[in-house]
Amino acid sequence: MKEDIEKVLISADEIKVKKEEIGERITREYQHRFPLVIGVLKGAMPFMADLTRSINAHLEIDFMDVSSYGNQMTSSGEVKIVKDLDSSVEGRDIIIIEDIIDSGLTLSYLVSLFHHRKANSVKIVTLLDKPEGRKADIVPDIAGFTVPDEFVVGYGLDYAERYRNLPYIGILKPDIYRDS
Numbered sequence: 001m002k003e004d005i006e007k008v009l010i011s012a013d014e015i016k017v018k019k020e021e022i023g024e025r026i027t028r029e030y031q032h033r034f035p036l037v038i039g040v041l042k043g044a045m046p047f048m049a050d051l052t053r054s055i056n057a058h059l060e061i062d063f064m065d066v067s068s069y070g071n072q073m074t075s076s077g078e079v080k081i082v083k084d085l086d087s088s089v090e091g092r093d094i095i096i097i098e099d100i101i102d103s104g105l106t107l108s109y110l111v112s113l114f115h116h117r118k119a120n121s122v123k124i125v126t127l128l129d130k131p132e133g134r135k136a137d138i139v140p141d142i143a144g145f146t147v148p149d150e151f152v153v154g155y156g157l158d159y160a161e162r163y164r165n166l167p168y169i170g171i172l173k174p175d176i177y178r179d180s
């Protein structure tokens with residue numbers, strides 16, 4: 001698997017340092033607030049697991065899985081709920097955890113949904129931000145790293161469902177795309 005990677009963009013150590021930094025910030029901001037931390041499946045899985053363990057405050061975790069209708073997001077950013085939350089967001093302080101924000105359509109939908117469901121507050125934490133891909137007006141409250149408009153994989157991010165288990169963020173070799 002690792003032989004498919006052309007270049008390591010963000011190392012496991014860099015992710016670790018950043019995760020500690022973000023964890024400390026959330027610890028300070030959410031003391032005594034009991035936030036509901038929501039991971040967006042599947043990409044957010046490693047970051048969610050690592051980041052929450054760097055937060056020294058009481059919190060609750062939940063997961064949501066959404067997907068676009070067909071393969072392409074509609075311009076309205078309409079998405080389908082594949083797995084909804086177990087908990088109610090009403091009156092809660094929500095922290096959404098994402099691996100990457102690209103077009104912003106996934107988060108645009110989720111943020112509206114949680115406001116509609118009467119959340120007290122909604123914050124967005126993403127490991128990666130790809131501002132060049134943006135179609136919806138979404139700005140993360142906390143972003144670990146800004147990435148260029150290239151196909152990145154690893155640490156949750158997939159190409160055809162593979163590479164999510166890489167411990168770092170890398171760029172795929174072009175022949176991997178060509179062969180498929």
Ligand code: PRP
Pocket residue numbers: 040041042043044066067068098099100101102103104105106107158
């Ligand atoms: C990817 C990624 C984000 C979303 C970002 O998820 O994990 O959730 O796309 O793209 P956007 O800003 O353009 O909406 P995907 O829908 O591929 O599902 P996955 O997490 O299961 O890979």
Ligand code: MN
Pocket residue numbers: 040041042043044
């Ligand atoms: Mn995702």
Ligand code: MG
Pocket residue numbers: 043158
């Ligand atoms: Mg994906």
